[in-house]
């Protein structure tokens with residue numbers, strides 16, 4: 015930061031410059047100092063840790079965050095990314111190269127914030143040391159020319175200089191300034207909390223980053239879908255899916271047991287927002303570790319996850335699972351159970367498949383399998399005409415199951431993992447009735463006799479299912495502590511004023527004492543003027559203003575109080591500033 | 605927890621009527637402020653200095669009559685001028701502070717009404733009307749909340765109503781604290797009407813219960829601080845715009861751009877301009893002479909932004925804690941989160957620039973405008989054009 019002085023003024027002496035520094039912000043340097051590689055390296059480091067570069071990096075950071083909010087991101091919704099890629103085939107590869115689908119883990123985004131944090135470290139560490147130095151030293155001595163300070167007051171008094179200085183020292187102490195009386199002048203400073211707050215704020219940004227980093231290195235999430243009545247143990251084999259990290263793999267999964275006893279969903283049933291969800295509650299039983307005797311009851315709602323032994327279980331989805339029983343040609347029950355169907359729209363029109371892999375002998379005397387695909391409609395319309403099978407309301411007001419049947423090879427024996435929500439019909443043929451694909455609309459309790467003697471299907475009823483996110487995330491406490499400290503630091507940094515006041519009392523050759531007060535603060539505050547005025551008023555108890563008028567400056571011309579002729583007769587008349595020379599440009603104080 | 609049926613249609617209807625009535629009264633208040641600005645256009649400058657020195661002399665005389673201590677402090681101003689501040693401690697009567705300005709360009713204008721009594725009356729009427737409108741507005745917001753027994757900010761319509769109310773409230777509180785801010789009346793009523801207008805037309809949704817994702821006490825904490833921050837950022841934005849307006853006016857005055865308007869100036873220069881442009885220039889001169897000084901506006905916008913920044917930080921953190929409870933991750937770069945972050949960094953940039961890099965004045969003001977643009981986009985843009993996890997209840 016360069017001192018901007020007007021041409022008519024001499025630059026302040028070095029001790030004055032120190033007196034005017036109210037911040038440990040680094041001083042900007044203009045060019046490489048020294049020679050050779052080392053000089054250049056040092057210059058580059060200085061640049062990196064300069065405020066100007068910090069500002070540029072901050073600005074870049076906000077710019078770089080923008081694309082991620084407009085382009086779908088892999089981290090949030092992979093499906094959306096794929097759809098987007100399919101729609102924009104020309105630019106998608108370029109975007110892919112530029113890592114625009116993974117903005118927040120991209121090289122360029124990381125580069126910006128890493129540089130920012132390096133710059134921050136390079137800035138904050140020296141500043142902390144410097145500040146410790148400030149705390150151990152006395153407030154900087156008064157500059158020679160106090161009139162140069164942004165706020166200034168002076169008067170003449172009959173009291174002697176030492177009394178005035180001592181009184182000023184006492185008054186400043188009373189105002190909780192750190193004050194030091196030396197060389198006939200008092201130097202005082204207050205508001206160190208500003209610097210403390212500022213350092214605390216910047217340091218806590220590291221805590222935040224650390225919390226973030228630790229979370230991404232040591233967290234893992236799994237997914238589990240359960241139909242009412244199901245339970246599971248939190249192991250890799252029983253989870254539907256799991257994403258771990260370096261320090262939290264499938265071997266580290268927190269051991270616990272969780273069972274979905276029941277699920278309640280309530281929906282708005284009239285008005286504008288008909289169908290909007292109003293309540294989702296999962297009633298569960300659980301125990302941490304493997305001690306089943308510690309079984310406890312609980313509920314999981316959106317916003318109210320359940321804490322079990324190091325993991326949190328979040329409710330993230332729900333739907334219906336129709337219960338069906340399938341009988342083969344002989345009338346043997348070959349399948350019975352609840353199959354989760356996946357919601358396709360806000361009214362929970364759900365699709366799903368039922369795979370009957372143990373069908374046994376078909377009517378043609380060969381071994382075969384059956385597959386069903388269809389819709390579950392919680393509130394079915396009277397007719398599908400024009401709309402197809404869609405649900406009208408997410409609640410189960412008029413539940414119906416719509417099924418198509420296939421016969422052949424499900425492909426489940428191939429050993430390849432299969433999507434349980436999709437039917438691979440490559441080796442299957444759809445059953446037909448009167449040359450039309452066979453199809454049934456079933457209400458709970460109804461059955462359907464399959465064509466060509468393939469047996470029957472009974473729609474017994476339905477249960478609800480809920481899906482859960484099982485999340486292990488350490489580091490939240492670190493990040494939270496960082497966040498709280500950041501706010502506290504900010505409050506100190508922005509609301510506390512660091513300021514200095516100097517009082518100098520000098521015996522005048524012609525008798526009497528000249529009392530000079532000057533103050534310096536961040537230019538954003540006008541308070542320093544009032545503080546100085548209050549101090550001056552208090553000081554006049556010990557150093558009453560002499561009743562002469564020595565208006566040497568130009569203050570009197572527009573200033574009514576000093577112009578007031580009556581003031582001369584007043585024993586405690588005000589004193590115009592002794593030398594209101596044009597004070598220095600205030601910008602130079604920073 | 606309230607269930608699906610818990611909506612009181614009568615209260616919901618009452619709420620709508622109250623909001624519409626508030627809008628009508630705000631509109632009349634806005635017109636009253638316009639009258640104030642129009643009537644107050646004459647002779648503002650001459651009266652200003654008389655008034656100021658008058659009150660200063662009076663206070664000082666009163667102080668001296670009682671034989672008190674008095675101190676005059678010289679205060680340097682950024683522009684290079686100085687002002688003095690005189691503090692007199694009246695015996696037993698506490699202290700009185702008198703500030704007087706020196707240097708024409710740094711003196712605050714007298715406010716919209718100037719010297720005109722008619723304009724002053726219009727201004728007073730406008731303020732009374734604003735109070736009335738604010739009462740109706742409060743009623744509307746409360747009725748909306750009562751109709752569903754929850755906090756009335758569950759969707760963008762409700763959020764906007766509360767946000768406009770926060771803005772009015774901030775303005776009225778400043779007035780009640782005897783701050784000289786009546787000149788803000790016109791921009792505030794215009795901004796409130798704009799917000800309510802968009803709310804009732806584009807964003808309107810019937811009063812209903814909330815989706816489960818919003819069943820959280822964080823709704824009260826996170827969203828109400830967000831509303832407050834929005835109102836305050838808006839106010840700072842108005843101050844920043846006016847600062848730029850005032851600052852460029854002073855530059856033009858210094859460049860002599862308005863010399864031809866002076867009574868004694870040669871008409872020749874004036875004739876080169878069209879009548880329309882001369883008229884505009886007169887309006888500009890008159891308005892700028894009544895507004896506070898550029899440095900006052902600049903400081904006002906800085907103070908508001910600095911005051912709000914920690915609260916905005918808190919809002920984001922509260923949001924992150926809520927997200928942790930709702931979705932299992934406190935930060936997922938959801939578009940709303942991202943834009944809150946961008947807004948936060950933009951304001952941090954602005955504070956940095958002002959605090960250390962020596963980017964004062966216009967450059968810092970542009971940064972403040974950019975930061976506010978981020979905020980606006982986060983509010984309207986993200987909710988309407990970008991879908992993310994923050995899309996609830998229609999809009």
Ligand code: HEM
Nearest residue numbers: 037038039063064065068133134137507952955956959960
């Ligand atoms: C990581 C991103 C950063 C953020 C969000 C941030 C934010 C802030 C904020 C809000 C302030 C308060 C401004 C005020 O006191 O009026 C501040 C002050 C400051 N920042 Fe940063 N900052 C960041 C990085 C940096 C870096 C990299 C440096 C050093 C190169 C730095 C140096 C400073 C200094 C010296 C001050 C205060 C100077 C003073 O008022 O005494 N900051 N910062």
